[in-house]
Amino acid sequence: MDYVSTRGNAPALGFSDALLAGLAGDGGLYVPREWPQFSVADIKAMRGKTYQDIAFTVMHPLVGNDISSEDLRRMIDEAYATFRHEAIVPLVQTGADRFLMELFHGPTLAFKDVAMQLIARLMDHVLIERDQRATIVGATSGDTGAAAVEAFAGRDRTDMFILFPMGRVSPVQQRQMTTTTAANVRTLAIEGNFDDCQDLVKAMFADAPFRDRVRLSGINSINWARIMAQIVYYFSSAVSLGAPDRAVSFTVPTGNFGDIFAGYAAKRMGLPVERLVVATNENDILARAFQTGRYEMQSVVATTSPSMDIQISSNFERLLFETLGRDAERVRQAMARLKQSRAFDIEADALAEIRAGFGAGRASMDEVAAAIGSVFKTTGMVIDPHTATGMHVAARESVAQAPMVTLATAHPAKFPDAVKSACGIDPALPAWLSDLMDREERFDTLPGDLSAVEAYILANARAADGRAQKD
C-alpha cells in the first residue's frame, strides 16, 4: 500500500517509509492512497476470531508487501502478549445497548499501548532490516509518552526524546515516563502546554537539515501506523456486537482526533458504523467546529482530563483531506489560514459530510465528576475522567438502532485525585506498578524553544553523531 500526504507536496511512500517518516516532508499527514475494502462476507469471517487474528486481517492490506505475513503476525502476537486481558480490548455492558470498550489493559494502562506496543516492534524490524538507527521524538499530554517509553525502552536501534508539558500531566503519568532506567530514553519537561510540545515536534520535522541529521521519526498519531493499529478495535468490538448485520456507534473521548479518525477509517474500510461521536472536555475546539463550522483555536485550559487538554487537533487534517474530496490544495489553504489567523471556516461540502457522520459534545469538569459518580452508583464501575467525558456525551446522544460503544481510554488509577473526589474510591495501581510512586525520577527541564530542544537532542542522539548506521 502506498501512502500520500494530505498536503500533496511530498512523495508517496510505502508502508515502511511512511512508518519511519512520521510526518510528511510538506508538513502533511500520510493516509493510504486508497482504503482497503472489507466485504460483508469478510467481516462475517471475523466472527469468533481472536483480537490478534482480526488485527492481522485488518492491517495486512495496509502494510502490504513491505513486511512478510509471518513477521507481521509474529509482531502482532508479541505486542498483544503484553496485555493483561485475554480479550485484549474487552467490552463491558453498562446499560441497554450501551457498552464500554476497555482499552487500558496494556502495560501503561491507556489505549496508547494498543498501537505503541506494535509500532515499537515494527520500527525495530524495519531498522534492523535496513541496518539503520532513528531518533524518535514525541509530544505527550501524559499517555502517549508513557506508552512510548515502555514500548521503546532498551531498543538498540532508537533513541527517544519525549516532551511533556511541565506540571500538566498527572503524577502517575509523569512517573511512568520519568522513572525509566533505559539509556535510550530521555524525558523532557517543557515549559508550556501540550500544544507547545506538539508544535516543537512538528517544527523539528520541518527543519530538514536537523531531521535528516538525526534521522527523525515520530510516534505521535501524526504517524499513520498509530492510526492503523487503532482501527482494529473498531472492527473487533463491532463484530462482537453483531456487525456486519447491525451497525454500531462509538463515542470517543477526543483530543488529537487520532482515535476517532481510526473509527472513521474503519467505516471507510467497510465496517457498518452508524455514528462517531466526538467527546471533548473544556478544550472543545472540535465540538465547536462541528457545531459552528469554524475551527478556531482558543487558549488551553487545564482540566481533570489532562490528556485531552489540546487545542490543535492534528488528525483533523486527515478528516479534512477526506471530506474535501482529497483535494490537497484546499487542505493547504485551510492549514495556511489556521497558521496565519488561528482559525478557518470549514468549507460547506466538507462540513455537511462531517455533520452527516459525526456527532460532538463536551463535558465540563463538574459534568465529568458527575459522570464518574453516577457510573459508580449505577454499575459499581470506577472510570477515569477521560472515559467519563465520553460517558457524559454518549448519554446525550440518542442512538436509534445501533448499540453505542464508549471508548474507555485510560485506567482510573492514572488519575486518582479526580476519581476519588468524584466517587470516593481511591483507585489502586495494579501490582506490577505498585511501587511506581517510590521510583526515582530522571528528567531534564527545557524552555519551549526549538533551538534549545534541538541542541539537546543533537547532544544526546546516537544517530546525530554520524552513527546513523548501527555500529
Ligand SMILES: Cc1ncc(COP(=O)(O)O)c(C=O)c1O
Ligand atoms: C486517556 C486519553 N483519552 C483520550 C485521548 C484522546 O485521544 P486522541 O488524541 O486520539 O483524540 C487521549 C490522548 O490522546 C488520552 O490519553
Ligand SMILES: N[C@@H](CCOP(=O)(O)O)C(=O)O
Ligand atoms: N493525549 C495524548 C496526546 C498526544 O496524542 P497523540 O495521539 O499524538 O499521541 C497523550 O496522552 O500524550
